[in-house]
Amino acid sequence: xxxxxxxxxxxxxxxxxxxxxxxxxxxxxxxxxxxxxxxxxxxxxxxxxxxxxxxxxxxxxxxxxxxxxxxxxxxxxxxxxxxxxxxxxxxxxxxxxxxxxxxxxxxxxxxxxxxxxxxxxxxxxxxxxxxxxxxxxxxxxxxxxxxxxxxxxxxxxxxxxxxxxxxxxxxxxxxxxxxxxxxxxxxxxxxxxxxxxxxxxxxxxxxxxxxxxxxxxxxxxxxxxxxxxxxxxxxxxxxxxxxxxxxxxxxxxxxxxxxxxxxxxxxxxxxxxxxxxxxxxxxxxxxxxxxxxxxxxxxxxxxxxxx
Amino acid sequence: xxxxxxxxxxxxxxxxxxxxxxxxxxxxxxxxxxxxxxxxxxxxxxxxxxxxxxxxxxxxxxxxxxxxxxxxxxxxxxxxxxxxxxxxxxxxxxxxxxxxxxxxxxxxxxxxxxxxxxxxxxxxxxxxxxxxxxxxxxxxxxxxxxxxxxxxxxxxxxxxxxxxxxxxxxxxxxxxxxxxxxxxxxxxxxxxxxxxxxxxxxxxxxxxxxxxxxxxxxxxxxxxxxxxxxxxxxxxxxxxxxxxxxxxxxxxxxxxxxxxxxxxxxxxxxxxxxxxxxxxxxxxxxxxxxxxxxxxxxxxxxxxxxxxxxxxxxxxxxxxxxxxxxxxxxxxxxxxxxxxxxxxxxxxxxxxxxxxxxxxxxxxxxxxxxxxxxxxxxxxxxxxxxxxxxxxxxxxxxxxxxxxxxxxxxxxxxxxxxxxxxxxxxxxxxxxxxxxxxxxxxxxxxxxxxxxxxxxxxxxxxx
Numbered sequence: 001x002x003x004x005x006x007x008x009x010x011x012x013x014x015x016x017x018x019x020x021x022x023x024x025x026x027x028x029x030x031x032x033x034x035x036x037x038x039x040x041x042x043x044x045x046x047x048x049x050x051x052x053x054x055x056x057x058x059x060x061x062x063x064x065x066x067x068x069x070x071x072x073x074x075x076x077x078x079x080x081x082x083x084x085x086x087x088x089x090x091x092x093x094x095x096x097x098x099x100x101x102x103x104x105x106x107x108x109x110x111x112x113x114x115x116x117x118x119x120x121x122x123x124x125x126x127x128x129x130x131x132x133x134x135x136x137x138x139x140x141x142x143x144x145x146x147x148x149x150x151x152x153x154x155x156x157x158x159x160x161x162x163x164x165x166x167x168x169x170x171x172x173x174x175x176x177x178x179x180x181x182x183x184x185x186x187x188x189x190x191x192x193x194x195x196x197x198x199x200x201x202x203x204x205x206x207x208x209x210x211x212x213x214x215x216x217x218x219x220x221x222x223x224x225x226x227x228x229x230x231x232x233x234x235x236x237x238x239x240x241x242x243x244x245x246x247x248x249x250x251x252x253x254x255x256x257x258x259x260x261x262x263x264x265x266x267x268x269x270x271x272x273x274x275x276x277x278x279x280x281x282x283x284x285x286x287x288x289x290x291x292x293x294x295x296x297x298x299x300x301x302x303x304x305x306x307x
Numbered sequence: 308x309x310x311x312x313x314x315x316x317x318x319x320x321x322x323x324x325x326x327x328x329x330x331x332x333x334x335x336x337x338x339x340x341x342x343x344x345x346x347x348x349x350x351x352x353x354x355x356x357x358x359x360x361x362x363x364x365x366x367x368x369x370x371x372x373x374x375x376x377x378x379x380x381x382x383x384x385x386x387x388x389x390x391x392x393x394x395x396x397x398x399x400x401x402x403x404x405x406x407x408x409x410x411x412x413x414x415x416x417x418x419x420x421x422x423x424x425x426x427x428x429x430x431x432x433x434x435x436x437x438x439x440x441x442x443x444x445x446x447x448x449x450x451x452x453x454x455x456x457x458x459x460x461x462x463x464x465x466x467x468x469x470x471x472x473x474x475x476x477x478x479x480x481x482x483x484x485x486x487x488x489x490x491x492x493x494x495x496x497x498x499x500x501x502x503x504x505x506x507x508x509x510x511x512x513x514x515x516x517x518x519x520x521x522x523x524x525x526x527x528x529x530x531x532x533x534x535x536x537x538x539x540x541x542x543x544x545x546x547x548x549x550x551x552x553x554x555x556x557x558x559x560x561x562x563x564x565x566x567x568x569x570x571x572x573x574x575x576x577x578x579x580x581x582x583x584x585x586x587x588x589x590x591x592x593x594x595x596x597x598x599x600x601x602x603x604x605x606x607x608x609x610x611x612x613x614x615x616x617x618x619x620x621x622x623x624x625x626x627x628x629x630x631x632x633x634x635x636x637x638x639x640x641x642x643x644x645x646x647x648x649x650x651x652x653x654x655x656x657x658x659x660x661x662x663x664x665x666x667x668x669x670x671x672x673x674x675x676x677x678x679x680x681x682x683x684x685x686x687x688x689x690x691x692x693x694x695x696x697x698x699x700x701x702x703x704x705x706x707x708x709x710x711x712x713x714x715x716x717x718x719x720x721x722x723x724x725x726x727x728x729x730x731x732x733x734x735x736x737x738x739x740x741x742x743x744x745x746x747x748x749x750x751x752x753x754x755x756x757x758x759x760x761x762x763x764x765x766x767x768x769x770x
Contacts (some may be wrong), residue, residue: 003640004627245669299682302313
């Protein structure tokens, strides 16, 4: 019998593909999405659908325009859309959400070559652009459904003003903030799923959250320390954005350095900066350092002899 | 053991044939025995067309120091000596023998006299054995070491490739010969300790060999985790002894000798009976095979004859692999012969043979975190594409053993092993260029010095 397929070994491959990895991330984000709908109402779902649809559309459109292969089926654009949505306040005007999606996909991702080539996290960068461009809507926090308050001052603002915050509310997410960042519980569930599925390793989230906890503990004691890690976008950032493959180091030691760096910058901004929150800035700044961290922490070949 | 194990990949096991004792197939009508079945020089035929041969008769002698003799696996008549195409594109001579179906053993078969290290190495050389785990390196060359240097001998029964159970069956069915082989190694190489490394997905092999070696001094059966590639030479050495073979070095440089179980059994059988390597345990499996099983195959038998013996194909095969799915070679047709280091014949159906769809690298780092040797395949791929041989040198692509972990785990299905192979070629060219340049420079320098000397001599003469 002739004409067999001839190829270089290996002749079997694992079942994991880019699509299955992105599908796992989408699944892991579901608890946070559900929590956002429960806490902030149906408009949260609308914002999420708009961002995902816009991101996928921009990816498809830009690739079509540039005659690049279509990559929307790898689901990475959908992941960017969902993460971006969860980073926005529920009352964000729809056109602004679409603009953010454009920045994320076209400017940050596709202009640098598409999946795997961008140096900065698309969702984070888009959020920062929006925070500066639309400062008002981006910091107008709706009150959570189960609170008595009319407007939802964010817990970080309250902590900054020296007010006390209920740790249980913080953990469950019944506080003001971006759609998907408030429920530490929901984000933690997603994070555990990703670690169990080996999509991410524990190194970055643990180093990031651990650093913030230790620094806050030193600054204001145990309750303050716990409140600082549950508040703001720390869990969302540490679990879902500081673990993005192409914009963070891939070695374990590099991930520890990346996480610790993110934690340090976050605390510097939270404790001494003008912004109440610093997670996004910290990740973006560490994204820029990633090539250097990767270089410093490159793995050493076994038995390698220096020439 | 406190050794931090090397990285690896969780490949599927698919040891479907582990419980099936090998069945001896009847001699095929024709065998085609290639002269190039080992790393090193091909063997030189000592028979000519028309000669009668019997099972175990020498048909080709070693073609150099790094070479190995070849014996007939069938009785019959030499039909012709042909030129055949090898898998990698080269050609070599092959002896085609028409079998008479009798399988008459050669009357000159007699156990060799083994009294010391030299006669032992001579016996190993005459047994025709090469690294049967897949490498095909002449074993006699490997064992030609100073006994004083040997701290450890690792008997490699890892059999980490999916599907293959030929070594499993060797360990179970030929365990007495295996123990004989270990005793021979202990007697002549005098190692401090012998490890028998077996992946823990073969508990019956582990318990059987533990039981059989319990009275032997300094022999330990090491149950290794079933994490591919435990059977890689450097991996086996590291995960049993904790030692690391340095770049460009051999196992003996760190006091180790690694030998595959089937190789050792072949040696022990030759020393005991004088029967050289003439047949192989071959695992026949894969989605297109009707009845997966282990078969005892005369060397030189075509894939087609072996598969026919196993009841043919279940569905139309699209890919034929000699060896395991991680490191085996895919061949274009079923005429390919079983050679000395063929441990398996796998036939994959259209679904299993379909080439994967390659997408962009997403920098997930899985290729790095699964590489047993801590290489960075994605970085190597980039350096290769950018044509930067100096970076390839820094990344030590030359260390790559092509185990396939990186390609296996890559979610973007990038052909990383293929690129590593190509990158090694580029690096070799670059190193050769550097060497030539250095030599040229040295020659120039020497000429300059010579000229200066003559100038000085001239000056002196005129003064």
